[in-house]
Amino acid sequence: MSDYSGSSEPKGISVFGLSGRTALVTGAGSGVGAAVAEAFAAAGAAVLVTDINKDAAAQVSQRITAAGGTAEPFALDVCDADNARDAVAAAAQLGSGTLNILVNNAGVIAPAMFPKMDEAKFRRVLDTHLMGSYHCSHAALDVLPEDGTGRIINVTSAAGLTGTIGQANYGAAKAAIIGLTKSLARELARQSVTVNAVAPLAATAMTENIRSNEKLAAKTLARIPLGRWAYPDEIAPTFVFLASDAAAYITGQILPVDGGTVI
Template sequence: MSGRLKGRVAIVTGAGAGLGRAHALELARHGAQVVVNDMGGSAQAVADEICKAGGAAIGCAGDVTRYDEMEAMAAAALAAFGRVDILVNNAGILRDRTFAKMPLDEFRQVLDVHVMGSVNATKAVWSRMQSQDYGRIVMTTSSSGLYGSFGQSNYAAAKMALVGLMQTLGLEGAKRNVRVNCLAPSAMTAMTEGLLPDEAAQVMTPERVSRGLLALVDEDAPTRLILLAGGGSFECAHITMTRGIHIDDADDPARALCGRLDQVQAQDGQLIPASGWDQPQHELAKALARPR
């Protein structure tokens, strides 16, 4: 075990199997004390595995959709280890169907687990992290949310919502050294069974994703980064804004826009906004720069 995270306390939700288990083991391997969360006894089994390897961990059964259970999880972490430094929001489910065939209850269920589950767990530790001037939070997004995926409208909506949550919490936490990032994994797990070819099993392992997790929870971690990870490869995604055009002085602005969408979409010189305020500021600057 390395000591890079020695003295740090981490919570990983949905860590009884798959990616969450790999995350918990990787954090422990680097010296973190880990609170392993899941719905049932699997959480304790992973905690026992960590302890057997010489690490420190406790299992904590709890439903991320219930805020009281997430508060209890945070309290258990404090009772066992005295602080919470890292939260990895990993818990998730799939309910894949085309939008036309999807019951609204299944849409809500996926949003409840992914979005409200992450909100509940984060809310349970947020004030503590702010008061200690240290926190590292990871939201689990997905390329399904970033780029779309047929048959996953509920999952994609949830995963893109987490990007917006990360962006705002990253801004709000900056002054108190609470850094918030997103991880978009590609791995063969129970959730992705049947979605990737058989040969992917040897390459797209959860462990190869979890290696990237360290960069998002380390002392020197960035904030508001969307890290893509799979098979030992790592990429970064950005929500960008093109420079666009200004056509307010056209005789028929709406018609002019329809005819110039190729210019609106042109990616040369595109921007990476620092916050949502960059859009109106960019547009105002262009409007004021027009000769009058």
């Protein structure tokens, strides 16, 4: 006999909705971050669109509100702990004191072969990806709800899963985010907060240096079973899923959305 005492009533498509929830997305002024912010708003969430470039965040926010959604822009340098706390507070105000969903997406690249990679390049990438995720996640602890709707969704990469050439700093940062994700998932489960990570591969400014190099682009496409790059709006629905009730029993997982690159 099963000891399951939960409801067996089907919830249908509503489990993918985000109405009444508040989200903060970092690095949301372009690329995957912008697509995620717009997808969250389309699913019903109020979104704080943050980016180090406030004008870019404002443009995304304007697109959301023009489409009937709820969004506000916020200038955020995730390397600044005080700035991160202010952003979380602003997002919580959109949700009457609660932040349901945090997406740690902000990132930079500083490619170089390891013998030519100086400490400044290495630290810049680690500080933005890893310490940025730390600052925002730590700041969010006091406002994430314990009712099962709390979500932290980090962004990693195939580089963190398999390594990469010419970006040891990026690979190290993304691998560290995987460890952070799994550790936080174990810790925050007691507050009914789930923590997962997405490893996307999309045509964005972050991958422009690869896509614009004929030789590198050909090698990369050869490793993608689906044989093409994704558009950012093909990546965004995965974040909506992980933020929704449909993923309430998923935590500590790394989900590649990369056309089969990591199998």
